[in-house]
Amino acid sequence: MSTKPNNPDALDDATSRRLAQLGQRSVDTSSLESKLEAAMADTSPTEMPHTKLPGPARAYPIRHWLRPVTGIAAALALAVTLFIALSTSTPQASAAVLELSQLHRDLVAGKIELKSVASSTEANQWIATQRATAPSLPDHISGARVQSCCLADVQGKLVAVAVLEDGEETVTLVVAQAPNFAHEMGTRIQIDGKIFFGHELNGIRMMMANQDDRWLCVMGDRSYEELANVASKIQF
Amino acid sequence: MEPTRFGRTFSKVNGYMDDYRTNDPRADALARFKAEAWPLLPSLLRVAVILTQDQHKAEDLAQETMMRAYRHIQSFTPGTNMKAWLMTILRRVHIDTYRKDSRAIDAGSLDGMAHEPAAPQDAVIHEDSCWSAPDELLGRFDDTEIEKALRAMPDAMRWVLLLVDVEQMSITEAAESLDVAPGTIKSRASRARARLRELLLPVASQKGWVTNCAGE
Numbered sequence: 097m098s099t100k101p102n103n104p105d106a107l108d109d110a111t112s113r114r115l116a117q118l119g120q121r122s123v124d125t126s127s128l129e130s131k132l133e134a135a136m137a138d139t140s141p142t143e144m145p146h147t148k149l150p151g152p153a154r155a156y157p158i159r160h161w162l163r164p165v166t167g168i169a170a171a172l173a174l175a176v177t178l179f180i181a182l183s184t185s186t187p188q189a190s191a192a193v194l195e196l197s198q199l200h201r202d203l204v205a206g207k208i209e210l211k212s213v214a215s216s217t218e219a220n221q222w223i224a225t226q227r228a229t230a231p232s233l234p235d236h237i238s239g240a241r242v243q244s245c246c247l248a249d250v251q252g253k254l255v256a257v258a259v260l261e262d263g264e265e266t267v268t269l270v271v272a273q274a275p276n277f278a279h280e281m282g283t284r285i286q287i288d289g290k291i292f293f294g295h296e297l298n299g300i301r302m303m304m305a306n307q308d309d310r311w312l313c314v315m316g317d318r319s320y321e322e323l324a325n326v327a328s329k330i331q332f
Numbered sequence: 333m334e335p336t337r338f339g340r341t342f343s344k345v346n347g348y349m350d351d352y353r354t355n356d357p358r359a360d361a362l363a364r365f366k367a368e369a370w371p372l373l374p375s376l377l378r379v380a381v382i383l384t385q386d387q388h389k390a391e392d393l394a395q396e397t398m399m400r401a402y403r404h405i406q407s408f409t410p411g412t413n414m415k416a417w418l419m420t421i422l423r424r425v426h427i428d429t430y431r432k433d434s435r436a437i438d439a440g441s442l443d444g445m446a447h448e449p450a451a452p453q454d455a456v457i458h459e460d461s462c463w464s465a466p467d468e469l470l471g472r473f474d475d476t477e478i479e480k481a482l483r484a485m486p487d488a489m490r491w492v493l494l495l496v497d498v499e500q501m502s503i504t505e506a507a508e509s510l511d512v513a514p515g516t517i518k519s520r521a522s523r524a525r526a527r528l529r530e531l532l533l534p535v536a537s538q539k540g541w542v543t544n545c546a547g548e
Contacts, residue, residue: 105522106466107463107466107525107526107529108521108522108525108526110463110466110467110470111466111470111497111525111528111529112496112497112525113467113470114467114470114471114473114478115478115493115497115498115525115528116497116498116500117475118378118382118475118478118479118498119375119378119497119498119499119500121378121475122374123374123377123378123381125373125374125377127391128373128377128391128394128395129373131391131395132373132395132398132399135395135399136362136365136399136402139399139402139403220428224400225403227404227407228400228401228403228404228407228417228421228424229417229420229421229424230424231424232424232427232428253511273424273511274511274512309487309488
């Protein structure tokens, strides 16, 4: 499993050796250990062993669809939709777009259980209790309010999902801790120096962007410009 | 004793077997956490100190990381890498906690890939003339100067160096922790080391350790 970088560059090797010295320094963990012992005494693990994500994520994985009859119908529909998507885009982008559009549809149809929240702060507090490695939602979304949230699985990645309300039709925000999660392609819109890329599938439009090391997508029954406008006001 | 999925792991750890045998979920979780996560406390604190430059903040960061890991210990898959998992949590906690207050971190230190230099070719070209004895020159920098340079780097670059070079994690482990491809880790590590030297060069020049180099 272990494969240290095999770098012939002597400069790189020297730099690596110097940095390794930082890792050899001793640290005093006694104070931290005391604090942890005290904190752990009042805390219990919250997750059940090897359960799937609670709520929506548990309902979302594809294998859940693979039940008799409904599973076959869903697979056929998936194949047709995927074929259409593949004929107009790259495989990776299409698969992500397909899953995202389905996610939005399921949210709108009420098929996914959502946690009602009053703010992104409250949403992030709830997300933190669900999965330790879950990506957090942006702190600031000007002009829109986070109504509810959930965690889901898209392309095998854990994503945070928020339903945003800005006085019009609700839009879905998806955040992944993975830069370049979906291909940057499609309709390109630039606002305040930020570049957004749009896709459309089955009437669902979505605008995607990379922000620092995160990837975000805003989608809904809106124009690209409106979605990009919402996305441009998001700040982590 | 009836074999269980965690039996092999805990059989290595004296002192926690009794907890494990209770079949009490909380005791099991505690035993597992103590056996697998607790020994990594020094690594977490060391990285946290580098990130925060402050012992108290570092302890808070490491504590929140450990508590988050403890609360979710049962979602950790046995047999996978605990250190990679903890480092992922540490990174998330650091981002969540300190990004909110831009004054808490060095300006630009979390700029991420958006500003990551594609390939600092100029610096590399000049490096040859400045780093003729790289080990000796790098050894002259204080740890604090190296750490300062690390903090001035884009987040994605910094974390590769923290995991691969400082914490000596494998490419595979770092890739798992940062959720990128192993190939990305390799190329990013090389660029990050070049960037680190680029950041250190003006310091070396200022101190008169090098002459006629880039960055002067």
